[in-house]
Amino acid sequence: MSLASLVRKLEQFVRLSPVDHIILNRASTERVRHFAPRVDIVREGEKPKDVHLILSGWAYRYKQLEDGRRQVVSFFLPGDICDVNVFILREMDHSIGTITAVSIADLSREFFDKVAAGHPRIVTAFWWETLVNAAIQREWTMSLGQRTALERIAHLLCEIWLRLRLAGLTQGDSCDFPLTQGDLADATGLSKVHVNRTLQELRAEGLIVLKGKTLSVPNLDRLMRAGLFNPNYLHMDHEGRQLDAVGTRSDVVAG
């Protein structure tokens, strides 16, 4: 319902001017659409005319093979932008679907042209968003290729946790967690049964508390170690700006 998460996230990285705030605010209230849970926002093969900003709710990007095998290739959390500059490509090579109810703002090509022309900090911030998303995709490649089931799930939970925290969406050591075990399976390349087994294991070791749609992480450092998680790929600091606004640097690296 708001762009607070986007602004909070971007401001970890660049300081936006009052005018920048106004620009973002206007763009994110002009054309807003609402979606129910578990529906598609965009489908493979379509040619979207706008970039989408997630104002609230969770969504994912997924691909599917002809025989139905399905892979979630990324998650969108509030404040995330779907593909800056899809304007250039002819058509979508994947689909985007909602997990929860979702509100999105459509950002037009004209908006980006205007930003490019006169708002360099926003440009930099959007570049940061784009590059971090690319880094996340590489890290998923690493996870799927090399990490064990337990490491994969622990790693994914750490990633989601830190991204939520950056967006200001954690409360103490817990957060909303609307993903089903089936979603986790599609994202980690594991079967639902094995995801279940592995979550039990994480629970048994006291690394997570996952019940209903709430996740608690009593000791982030331990979960990170279990997932061989190195937060460097999230690039949460920049040119001296540390993570102090959301927690100390050691808080991120060591728990």
Next chain:
Amino acid sequence: MSLASLVRKLEQFVRLSPVDHIILNRASTERVRHFAPRVDIVREGEKPKDVHLILSGWAYRYKQLEDGRRQVVSFFLPGDICDVNVFILREMDHSIGTITAVSIADLSREFFDKVAAGHPRIVTAFWWETLVNAAIQREWTMSLGQRTALERIAHLLCEIWLRLRLAGLTQGDSCDFPLTQGDLADATGLSKVHVNRTLQELRAEGLIVLKGKTLSVPNLDRLMRAGLFNPNYLHMDHEGRQLDAVGTRSDVVAG
């Protein structure tokens, strides 16, 4: 040794002006460096000051876990650009190493600023490169998460084949192929032994001929079907511009 592959690739997508050619030509001859096979160009944790353009040779991007597990997350072929706009991030979250001997041109921040200011076609072309690389990374996520060993390897070979062809680096139905089975293992998340088994299988079915450092693909369509390969993610066409310059569209999709 030349930027022919880059220009050929970009021109599939946008028509560059004579001045654009001059700009690219100057940038790619000013600061050239040469590397031996199997050495690192950039290491995780470093802060490179330039973007690298591969003029000749093959390289890869890889990540490594503390215990040595290693994942190749992408390949660089001649004409590829490593991370447009690394300027923004604080430090590398992965390493880049050579496979063969490699020549690279270092592209400075000033070069990109100049391009951004006065050469919109090059900007568009670089955006295309960036977006296609992101799409490739997503497709790798799909492969590692959902495809079987045989599908994974077949898919990877199709991808490399098409990328080489776009860069003008295939001869008839064969091409240079300097990857070892160990490289393929690191890229596909399989063991070397299983890569070997799987290559035998592909050979036995007549899908590939792989000997020495040369790969032949007698029937691309059959290999694509074996890898459940859909070329849409490479976005090789744009606004009416088809692949006719390198082969017919049906040649890519179905033959």
Next chain:
DNA sequence: CGTTTTCAATAACGTATGTTACATTGCACA
């Protein structure tokens, strides 16, 4: 031009994870 190292090939055996099936819980909605 022999020597060393890397790469490819093959076999025997082990295991992490998948599959199928069904029971249980929980939540949406009538």
Next chain:
DNA sequence: TGTGCAATGTAACATACGTTATTGAAAACG
């Protein structure tokens, strides 16, 4: 406030792929 359907949990069994080990064939090298 049941009632139905989705989500979670559990067990028994199957398998694709990993591991270790060894051999032969190319390259690299001094």
